[in-house]
Amino acid sequence: MNNLLFEYMDEAIDIINKSTKIFIASHVNPDGDNIGSSLSLALALKKIDKEVFVLSTDGIPNDFKFLPGSELIQDYNESMGPIDLFIAVDSSDVDRLGKNKDLIKTTNKVINIDHHISNTKFGHINIVNPKASATGELIYYFIKRLNIKIDKDIATNIYTAINTDTGKFSYDNVSSDTHRIAAELLDAGADIKEVNINIYESSSIERTKLFIKTLGGLKTYSNNKIAIAKISQDILTETNTTLDDTEGIVSFIRGIGPVEVSCILKEISEKEVKVSLRSKEYVDVASICGVFNGGGHIRAAGCTINSDLNSAESLIVEEIIKKIR
Ligand code: 5GP
Ligand code: MN
Numbered sequence: 001m002n003n004l005l006f007e008y009m010d011e012a013i014d015i016i017n018k019s020t021k022i023f024i025a026s027h028v029n030p031d032g033d034n035i036g037s038s039l040s041l042a043l044a045l046k047k048i049d050k051e052v053f054v055l056s057t058d059g060i061p062n063d064f065k066f067l068p069g070s071e072l073i074q075d076y077n078e079s080m081g082p083i084d085l086f087i088a089v090d091s092s093d094v095d096r097l098g099k100n101k102d103l104i105k106t107t108n109k110v111i112n113i114d115h116h117i118s119n120t121k122f123g124h125i126n127i128v129n130p131k132a133s134a135t136g137e138l139i140y141y142f143i144k145r146l147n148i149k150i151d152k153d154i155a156t157n158i159y160t161a162i163n164t165d166t167g168k169f170s171y172d173n174v175s176s177d178t179h180r181i182a183a184e185l186l187d188a189g190a191d192i193k194e195v196n197i198n199i200y201e202s203s204s205i206e207r208t209k210l211f212i213k214t215l216g217g218l219k220t221y222s223n224n225k226i227a228i229a230k231i232s233q234d235i236l237t238e239t240n241t242t243l244d245d246t247e248g249i250v251s252f253i254r255g256i257g258p259v260e261v262s263c264i265l266k267e268i269s270e271k272e273v274k275v276s277l278r279s280k281e282y283v284d285v286a287s288i289c290g291v292f293n294g295g296g297h298i299r300a301a302g303c304t305i306n307s308d309l310n311s312a313e314s315l316i317v318e319e320i321i322k323k324i325r
Pocket of ligand 1: 027029031092093118275276293294295296297300301302304
């Protein structure tokens with residue numbers, strides 16, 4: 001952590017101390033870093049008697065419902081009152097806030113805590129560090145800076161954020177600091193058994209069938225260096241699953257030996273496809289997604305293409321091939 005970020009954190013703490021109603025929100029298609037970061041921060045701020053609201057953008061995926069404090073996540077409604085302070089976590093730009101994005105216009109206090117390389121620094125205070133392995137790492141430092149004790153529930157949430165965003169501590173953005181933080185979280189009581197069972201060992205039979213069907217349609221390009229699978233609405237209906245159940249497929253495909261870039265294309269509607277890309281060693285997938293106005297990290301990124309599944313496949317393959325050595 002560099003000193004500048006501690007300076008920004010101190011400014012943010014000053015604003016928190018002067019605020020009563022604090023709203024926390026994160027990005028569409030929630031993942032573990034999104035939910036774990038939001039909930040750990042909310043639980044910490046409640047300990048210093050703040051009135052905290054955690055806003056739902058797209059509900060909460062089943063995998064993360066076990067997390068302590070998950071019942072705090074709710075839709076915004078006007079009865080919550082005016083927004084004193086808005087804290088965006090793990091969101092690289094305003095659009096990523098989905099249905100909550102206009103709320104930030106109603107306040108002049110926005111704190112943006114994130115680790116995406118493509119972050120647009122849209123907050124009044126920006127605690128942004130692309131070197132952090134997960135937003136959860138920044139939240140850990142922030143809670144420590146706030147002088148709030150990290151209890152078991154907070155620790156379990158931060159651990160989930162870091163564990164899920166680092167592929168269980170395996171990606172190249174993992175540092176020795178990441179492991180030191182994890183060690184402290186375990187000392188604070190983080191329930192890693194709960195985390196592992198709920199996130200990695202609770203797949204339903206339906207979800208397993210979705211994996212099998214999707215992988216059955218796997219296509220490869222460039223000497224197996226690119227591997228792509230499509231998930232249509234029909235497959236979801238056939239297997240009685242939802243888009244949340246697709247989590248994990250794209251990283252599984254990257255795990256195939258020769259694959260450098262893995263890709264899944266999720267049909268949202270006839271003219272809208274959500275793309276997820278992962279890379280193994282050298283391709284910057286954030287820049288590929290940038291071509292389609294998306295973004296993310298060097299090894300994990302996403303975008304939306306407004307076309308049918310087959311056209312989206314051609315468009316994305318064309319961009320990926322350019323980057324393959
Ligand atoms: P996923 O493939 O799991 O949806 O997302 C991988 C990474 O890319 C995450 O860090 C996510 O926040 C980011 N990401 C996914 N889709 C988009 C998008 O449409 N725009 C931007 N800016 N980032 C995205
Ligand atoms: Mn993240």
